[in-house]
Amino acid sequence: MTFLIIFLCIVLTAVVLVQLGKVTELATIIRGEADAQEDLNTRQGLFGMIFLVLFLVLSLATTLYYKNWMLGYGPHASASVHGDSIDEMFNITLLFTYIVFVLTHIALFWYAWKYRGRRGRKSLFMPHDTKLELVWTAIPAIVMCFLVVNGLIAWNEVMGDDGDEDIEIEATAHQFSWTIRYPGQDGKIGTKNYKMITGLNSLGQDWSDDKNLDDIVADKIVLPVGKKVRVRITAKDVLHNFAMPHFRVKMDAVPGLPTYFYLTPKITTKDYRKSLAKYPEYQAEDPNNPDKKLWETFNFALNCAELCGSGHYAMKKLVEIVSEEEYEKWLNQQKSNYFTSGVRFSDEDPYKNELFDAEYAARSAEFKTNFESTLLAEEKIVVLDKVEFETESATLTSLSKYQIMNLAEQLKNSPNVIIELAAHTDNQGAKSTNLKLSDERANAVYNYLVRNENIDSRRLKAVGYGGDQPVGDNDTDAGRQKNRRTEIRIIAQ
Numbered sequence: 505m506t507f508l509i510i511f512l513c514i515v516l517t518a519v520v521l522v523q524l525g526k527v528t529e530l531a532t533i534i535r536g537e538a539d540a541q542e543d544l545n546t547r548q549g550l551f552g553m554i555f556l557v558l559f560l561v562l563s564l565a566t567t568l569y570y571k572n573w574m575l576g577y578g579p580h581a582s583a584s585v586h587g588d589s590i591d592e593m594f595n596i597t598l599l600f601t602y603i604v605f606v607l608t609h610i611a612l613f614w615y616a617w618k619y620r621g622r623r624g625r626k627s628l629f630m631p632h633d634t635k636l637e638l639v640w641t642a643i644p645a646i647v648m649c650f651l652v653v654n655g656l657i658a659w660n661e662v663m664g665d666d667g668d669e670d671i672e673i674e675a676t677a678h679q680f681s682w683t684i685r686y687p688g689q690d691g692k693i694g695t696k697n698y699k700m701i702t703g704l705n706s707l708g709q710d711w712s713d714d715k716n717l718d719d720i721v722a723d724k725i726v727l728p729v730g731k732k733v734r735v736r737i738t739a740k741d742v743l744h745n746f747a748m749p750h751f752r753v754k755m756d757a758v759p760g761l762p763t764y765f766y767l768t769p770k771i772t773t774k775d776y777r778k779s780l781a782k783y784p785e786y787q788a789e790d791p792n793n794p795d796k797k798l799w800e801t802f803n804f805a806l807n808c809a810e811l812c813g814s815g816h817y818a819m820k821k822l823v824e825i826v827s828e829e830e831y832e833k834w835l836n837q838q839k840s841n842y843f844t845s846g847v848r849f850s851d852e853d854p855y856k857n858e859l860f861d862a863e864y865a866a867r868s869a870e871f872k873t874n875f876e877s878t879l880l881a882e883e884k885i886v887v888l889d890k891v892e893f894e895t896e897s898a899t900l901t902s903l904s905k906y907q908i909m910n911l912a913e914q915l916k917n918s919p920n921v922i923i924e925l926a927a928h929t930d931n932q933g934a935k936s937t938n939l940k941l942s943d944e945r946a947n948a949v950y951n952y953l954v955r956n957e958n959i960d961s962r963r964l965k966a967v968g969y970g971g972d973q974p975v976g977d978n979d980t981d982a983g984r985q986k987n988r989r990t991e992i993r994i995i996a997q
């Protein structure tokens with residue numbers, strides 16, 4: 505029905521226009537061609553003027569009506585300090601271009617009206633005017649200079665790499681995700697080497713660089729409000745783009761060429777949400793969380809702004825701006841990538857044969873609790889689960905000494921304790937071989953305690969039991985593993 509009405513309107517309008525044309529034709533014949541042409545010129549000039557007024561009023565009205573859709577207005581206020589200067593730059597450019605836009609349109613239509621064709625009026629022939637040329641070249645040049653210099657000042661403000669940042673983080677892009685690295689307690693990001701990238705070490709962190717050992721890989725970006733942050737941006741495969749629109753941050757992530765960006769967040773996520781609450785578009789229900797309004801579930805985000813492949817859309821990371829206390833609390837809860845990625849004690853770990861002080865202290869405390877509770881228990885056995893030997897030999901592995909040191913500490917703490925060091929094997933191989941091996945292993949621990957830890961040999965007894973005292977099922981791997989053990993039995997205390 506609607507279609508029919510529209511169709512009829514179009515047809516009728518066409519008929520009216522045709523009839524009008526015929527009337528004009530007839531009038532021309534009656535009044536003479538020259539008069540009719542002059543009338544037409546006046547009418548068209550007038551239409552032009554009416555169009556000009558409507559056009560300018562409407563363009564101003566739409567600009568005001570859609571103001572909140574523009575950067576820096578309404579719900580699109582910048583969340584970073586430099587974002588304000590970028591928005592201001594846009595506004596200044598918009599103001600200048602708007603002035604030019606209005607003036608040129610007025611001139612265009614005014615001239616069409618004022619100098620419309622009239623009988624007896626001749627146009628002026630003006631092949632060249634140096635003064636005019638100068639004016640319309642110089643004015644845009646001066647305005648452009650002003651805009652460009654303003655832009656350069658803003659750019660230098662954002663990109664001035666003078667190392668005065670409070671925090672440096674690193675974002676590595678790869679198809680199709682971001683890896684965000686924090687520097688850890690030392691405040692310094694460790695070096696990377698692409699040749700060191702493995703399944704366990706996806707960033708290629710060089711573990712021999714101590715700065716790497718406390719580096720954190722976080723699953724989101726958390727930043728404190730009011731602190732200057734330098735983001736080191738790298739890529740592993742193709743070109744990506746580090747874009748955080750609310751902070752007016754956008755920088756290419758280029759494989760092989762680290763880039764960077766500075767930003768100082770100026771509002772927390774919580775406060776930004778509150779500022780959104782007054783806009784109708786954020787008062788709607790969140791389709792993913794019907795109990796909440798859109799402004800309540802709003803979050804800042806890091807996106808990839810480069811079409812980098814089929815999974816490009818998935819390159820999104822949550823960005824949270826919090827108070828400084830909340831940031832410190834969050835940071836302290838994060839664990840170093842070195843310890844969580846599975847690198848620690850693996851073959852890639854240059855420190856696999858030693859314990860760090862903190863690790864030793866933790867083990868020492870654990871062993872102390874275990875030892876002291878055994879002194880009070882009925883069964884006086886402590887399994888030395890961290891004491892291991894090279895396969896088929898009585899040579900202690902380098903890490904084993906730490907638990908023997910733990911044991912020595914406790915023996916020194918409880919001078920009346922006398923212990924038996926008992927070594928056991930599984931039931932694989934000849935009985936006599938196992939017996940001999942377990943004997944040698946018990947003695948290896950004994951010797952370490954006496955020679956390296958100065959424990960009185962009268963407090964120690966080393967016994968090898970071979971496979972005679974199994975604690976697990978010798979038919980399974982796990983069981984056999986359990987049976988191969990070194991333990992202490994407290995004989996006197």
Ligand SMILES: [Cu+2]
Nearest residue numbers: 744808812819
């Ligand atoms: Cu990407």
